[in-house]
Amino acid sequence: MSEPVLKVSNLSIDYRTEQGRLKALRNIDLTIGAGEIVGVVGESGCGKSTLISAILRLMANNAEVTGGGIAINGRDLFKLSARELRMMRGAEVSIVFQDPMQSHNPVISIGRQMVDIQFRENISKKEKLNRAIAMLAEVGIPEPAEKMKQYPFELSGGMRQRLAIAMALLCRPKLLIADEPTTALDATLEVQILDKLKDLQQRYGCSVLFVSHHLGAVARLCDKVAVMYKGEVVESGDIDTVFSNPQHPYTRALIECDPAGLEERTRMLPTIPADFLEAARS
Amino acid sequence: MLFYTIKRLGLAALIIVVAMTLLLVMVHMVPGDPARTMLGPRATPEMQEALRIRMGLDKPLITQIGLFFLNLLRGDLGMDVFENRPVATIVFEQLPYTLELIAAAIIWPVVLGTILGVYSASHRNSLIDRLTGVLSIAVVAAPAFVVSLFALLIFAVQLQWLPAIGAGDPDSFADRLRYLALPGFSIGLSWVGYIARMVRASMLEVLGEPHIRTARAFGLSEWRIHYGYALKLGILPIITMLGVGMGFLLSAAVFTEMVFARPGIGKLVIDSITSRNYPVVMGAVLVSTMLFVLSTAIADLANAALDPRVRKAL
Numbered sequence: 001m002s003e004p005v006l007k008v009s010n011l012s013i014d015y016r017t018e019q020g021r022l023k024a025l026r027n028i029d030l031t032i033g034a035g036e037i038v039g040v041v042g043e044s045g046c047g048k049s050t051l052i053s054a055i056l057r058l059m060a061n062n063a064e065v066t067g068g069g070i071a072i073n074g075r076d077l078f079k080l081s082a083r084e085l086r087m088m089r090g091a092e093v094s095i096v097f098q099d100p101m102q103s104h105n106p107v108i109s110i111g112r113q114m115v116d117i118q119f120r121e122n123i124s125k126k127e128k129l130n131r132a133i134a135m136l137a138e139v140g141i142p143e144p145a146e147k148m149k150q151y152p153f154e155l156s157g158g159m160r161q162r163l164a165i166a167m168a169l170l171c172r173p174k175l176l177i178a179d180e181p182t183t184a185l186d187a188t189l190e191v192q193i194l195d196k197l198k199d200l201q202q203r204y205g206c207s208v209l210f211v212s213h214h215l216g217a218v219a220r221l222c223d224k225v226a227v228m229y230k231g232e233v234v235e236s237g238d239i240d241t242v243f244s245n246p247q248h249p250y251t252r253a254l255i256e257c258d259p260a261g262l263e264e265r266t267r268m269l270p271t272i273p274a275d276f277l278e279a280a281r282s
Numbered sequence: 283m284l285f286y287t288i289k290r291l292g293l294a295a296l297i298i299v300v301a302m303t304l305l306l307v308m309v310h311m312v313p314g315d316p317a318r319t320m321l322g323p324r325a326t327p328e329m330q331e332a333l334r335i336r337m338g339l340d341k342p343l344i345t346q347i348g349l350f351f352l353n354l355l356r357g358d359l360g361m362d363v364f365e366n367r368p369v370a371t372i373v374f375e376q377l378p379y380t381l382e383l384i385a386a387a388i389i390w391p392v393v394l395g396t397i398l399g400v401y402s403a404s405h406r407n408s409l410i411d412r413l414t415g416v417l418s419i420a421v422v423a424a425p426a427f428v429v430s431l432f433a434l435l436i437f438a439v440q441l442q443w444l445p446a447i448g449a450g451d452p453d454s455f456a457d458r459l460r461y462l463a464l465p466g467f468s469i470g471l472s473w474v475g476y477i478a479r480m481v482r483a484s485m486l487e488v489l490g491e492p493h494i495r496t497a498r499a500f501g502l503s504e505w506r507i508h509y510g511y512a513l514k515l516g517i518l519p520i521i522t523m524l525g526v527g528m529g530f531l532l533s534a535a536v537f538t539e540m541v542f543a544r545p546g547i548g549k550l551v552i553d554s555i556t557s558r559n560y561p562v563v564m565g566a567v568l569v570s571t572m573l574f575v576l577s578t579a580i581a582d583l584a585n586a587a588l589d590p591r592v593r594k595a596l
Contacts, residue, residue, distance in 0.1 A: 056499055058495060058498055058499060085501075086501040086502075086503065087501060088501070089498070089499055089500060089501035090499065090500035090501040091501065094499065094500065095496075095499045097492065097495070097496060097499075099492060102491065102492040102493060103492050103493055103495075103496045104493050104496065105493045105496075105497065105511050105514075105515070106493070106515070106590070106591055107514050107515055107588065107589055107590060107591070108510075108511060108514065109590075116502060116506070116510075117500040117501075117502065119501075119502070119503075120501075151590045151591070151594075153590070153591055153594070154590075154594070167500070171500075
């Protein structure tokens with residue numbers, strides 16, 4: 001088998017706070033092979049965002065790696081120089097952020113932003129612009145050439161998320177991270193965006209790390225899944241195995257909480273208590 | 283954008299009309315007869331009456347105001363009482379001196395203040411950030427005329443590097459620049475600190491926004507992120523502030539023109555107030571009001587030009 005695109009091994013990250021150290025990630029293991037779509041699910045605060053920011057090395061200032069490492073295409077991420085890191089971002093790993101309303105600069109035109117991120121390519125500005133237009137057409141944005149002169153705020157939320165996907169794919173990354181790309185969108189758009197993502201993934205052949213707390217979305221898109229709880233990966237494996245035969249009590253509870261799986265009407269939706277594991281053990 | 287420009291300039295004209303009307307009413311309401319004050323205690327009532335008629339003071343207030351604006355439309359600001367020259371000519375002779383002083387006092391602080399502000403924001407808690415922080419408070423607190431006096435003492439009297447008074451040979455650009463150095467430095471110094479602090483705060487806010495993280499995630503260089511992506515947003519509040527700041531700049535210019543004995547609108551106002559030369563006072567005040575109103579209008583237009591969100595909302 002070839003080198004995995006992403007290999008997170010035994011990674012632990014702490015946040016230094018005034019109240020002491022906060023263990024955000026504990027001994028995380030996660031591997032993504034070429035062309036795989038891997039989902040990461042878990043509740044808010046379980047460390048999903050910390051994991052993503054670590055993979056791009058865009059961690060908060062008070063974050064500290066206390067153990068383990070991340071390798072991207074076989075290279076140790078934490079040993080890259082600032083310059084190597086810049087060359088890696090966008091080209092090898094790129095990301096679609098959660099909130100499309102705020103993830104683009106509001107006073108720089110779409111065309112300019114899309115040309116700027118192609119700074120590694122040795123082609124003319126005209127060609128870069130053409131590539132950007134082609135990519136916008138690819139993600140299903142109508143009248144892509146006209147969009148070049150427009151600004152992100154002139155697009156709707158769904159279109160902005162398509163723009164974010166187009167920008168993320170523009171430099172042909174090996175790994176695309178999608179950080180809850182559909183959370184800020186409504187359900188109809190969510191399905192459209194997910195289908196588009198899957199379609200593009202197959203055509204470009206990149207790997208995808210799909211982060212979500214929406215089990216339905218993960219089931220729709222991913223080949224493998226890792227379930228995170230309180231900074232740890234509690235269960236991982238093929239999507240069908242994990243969802244049809246969950247081994248870990250938290251995974252079972254999480255699946256029970258998915259409103260799509262409810263069979264009868266209820267006033268109280270199932271929830272997971274904060275001290276879930278402690279309660280389950282006792 | 284064109285419609286907005288017309289609308290904004292129309293508003294500027296309206297503000298000038300309102301401001302000048304208020305000024306005319308105020309002059310009218312101030313106790314004392316201008317004609318009597320101007321001619322002194324030894325003038326006969328006939329002489330006073332003649333001057334009143336010449337200045338149009340015998341007409342009712344509303345007619346005076348109407349005539350003022352009617353004449354203004356023709357570019358006629360009235361006649362100087364003592365020299366019998368058109369006020370417009372006198373004011374426009376002095377205007378370039380004040381304009382070049384304001385330019386000298388604002389261009390270098392904008393450039394230096396912006397660079398220091400961006401640098402401080404991108405290198406927080408560095409030595410330069412701390413120095414800029416302390417020094418900017420120090421210079422903001424120092425009034426322009428105090429700085430002027432010390433600058434005179436140090437650079438003109440002690441070191442004798444730069445001329446102390448006057449505006450230099452009008453035909454030689456280099457000479458005029460030499461004469462502008464000290465007054466431009468004195469007024470501009472506190473602006474460096476002020477702009478640096480504003481830019482730093484504004485930049486820190488912008489750098490915390492999610493789109494900056496996006497720019498980093500795509501590997502854009504820190505230089506481009508700070509001076510390209512962030513500054514384009516961070517500079518917007520500074521432009522508005524500069525538009526309003528023109529008012530302070532004009533009043534600082536009055537002091538500085540006095541200290542350096544430079545010709546200019548400020549000195550003209552002071553001189554004509556002392557000699558009770560009302561038409562000249564009115565003309566000079568009109569021109570400085572116009573400068574102020576125009577600069578706020580230009581700031582608004584610049585904001586619209588630089589911020590597509592504002593442009594779209596018009």
